[in-house]
Amino acid sequence: MSGNASSDPATARILDVRDLRVSFPGKGWRAARVDVLHGVSLDIRPGETVGLVGESGSGKTTIGRAVLGLVPVAGGTVEFRGERVEDAPARQRRRLSRHLQVVFQDPYASLNPSIPIGETLAEPLHAQGMTGHDARHRVLDLLDRVALPVDAARRLPREFSGGQRQRIAIARALAIGPELIVCDEPVSALDLTTQRTVLDLLLEIQEQTGVAYLFISHDLSVVRYMSHRVNVIHRGRIVESGEAGQVTAEPRHPYTQRLLLSAPVADPTAQRARRIALGRRQAEETS
Template structure:
């Protein structure tokens, strides 16, 4: 094994992100990510989990260059990518892609699926005939029929639109895809099918995923490792089986108790334990 094989694909080190806070003054800021460090290995899925406001989507935006860093750095394939702009940022699109939470909002309703999926590679200079061949492969990869290409986003269900968004993310053959709450708006059965599809794609292509969700059950189903965030701080980061079986932080235990189970009796017990955790002063979610 070469040294390059042992390096992480994505290396996030000491990242801090501040957002403007107009309620405290014109130049005031609030720290929404505070000294967060994690890695993503080639072909691995790392889950980011936490409640709304935990900073998980902000971390994804920071990796994508959409949230400027106040401190720290981000490297992809050993190369610093934080702060890239212009042509350098556009070239990075061949290695780093994103699938957003709302496929209806992220897909242009006036464009056909063919144009939506192929626009990135045609803009990058791929001949049209070659791009068309790639389109057929991609639609098959995301389990959509060939006639999907000539239809428009409004003609599809939410799950189908998310498959189209995944195809678009894959067209440049990236090394890493940021998946930002991409199943949260879908019903449970559709969620399961999309998660199965991502696992299949990862097995076939070796693409790595940075996958954000507020649902620890979803994270457990797809991730190799998991990072637990709370109020911008990283509380735990490790193998998903270890973190979910023996969580070290009280907040992670609360997330586990909040996850629904099929047995009504167990669900009542978990709900009672969850409520008790929030009234127990010794169960503060902030570690020291």
């Protein structure tokens, strides 16, 4: 997989996260709070994909939720187009949701199983005041954009495959024309062939609409394929960041190097060599 096209560094940021800190209550009523993010900073430009990669529990999903205003922030700032997101009142958050959307990991859990797909796609349109013929036309346009047939509007989520359900989730995120979509492990629940199809769809949509992505994943090869720039997170801290080609091919930080060695490759000989190298590195780190 090859990286996405390069972006213009002179373009103004649409998202600016600075010194972000988040903590959660510890287990037990007397337990101290647990720090999850420790001064995280990143930014995204219009039409750009910024990858955020790290293992489970690294804090990457918490960053995505903070960008969407879904978790309380202990310190730092999250700004979208110069407007503060963290701790924003409900009315402001509803207004920002027009420009900030999300695609979650599990495409089935994110869809109401009892509501036809057409109604699911129309819901955010109705919330923005679009009704009647305009809303129906927009729903059909969204289905076409994610390569689903017109009759999908009348069907329930259970009638679709995992890849098709993720296409529906993408269509819903696109419904009201956002500038930024948080993609939180959007293909990790899919098989490899379906993953590639969904990733290519996201790239095609970005080329057509200019939408930006914060692309969150534990898979370095997927992040490399999608991203212009990459941030590597480990234990709540950004340990490496830079252009996707540099970070994913010649990483400087030991943790990123370990992620690279852990990434699967098609060549069995190369895969075996990686497993041996990873075993040696892990042995060195624990010795």
